[in-house]
Amino acid sequence: MNIPSQISLYDLLTMMVPGFVILWIIGFCKLNLDIPLECAFVIILSYPLGMIYHRIIELLFKRSKRIWEQHMLQNTWDDENSNLIQTKKKLPRKISKNDYNKAYYRIAQANCLMNIPTLEAQEAFLRNSIVLMLISTCKVYFYYNNEAWHCGIFILLLVLSIAAVFLWCFTQRKIFRLVWEGDNYIQHLNSKANENEIE
16 A cells, blocks of 8 residues: 555645644654654654644634634625626525535535635645644744744744634635535536526
8 A cells, every 4th residue: 555645635734744743842752853763753643643633623613613604605605696697696695504515515416626625625724724833933932042043933933823814714715615606607507408408
């Protein structure tokens, strides 16, 4: 079995990288990365540690999603609905998470997800990285303050932490819009096909 080929982009971004960063934050458990066996152990340990962290962040963000997700779903649906190039414009309506799930599975069934899985991996990576970047910023500030590169890396991590929040929201919004867009066009094409059959 070729293990590297079995690791998806989602696994790499949401579990391996955060697991490695957590190990870096705690000093790699005093393991020496110059020794191949210990380096391999750090890489192997990154995955389960990252998986645990990923599940914890999922649970934390699941609660916070209740506050903003419905608003973002409605806004993206309204935006896409107003942009439709169809003779029959859909009437504005209140949508739910269930409407979104149906739309998502319709485009998945039609094999029209395109780049949505990649965007979902990026969204999960950004979501998972926010807390780790803030902790890394603190570590750089407190533990490496005598290093010449300290100030530059500290500012970079701080800017990346703030940018990650905005990028995470932007990516989530983009996913929602692509799902609505794909579903609207699939329904439009299906209605055109049905009209052609009737004729």
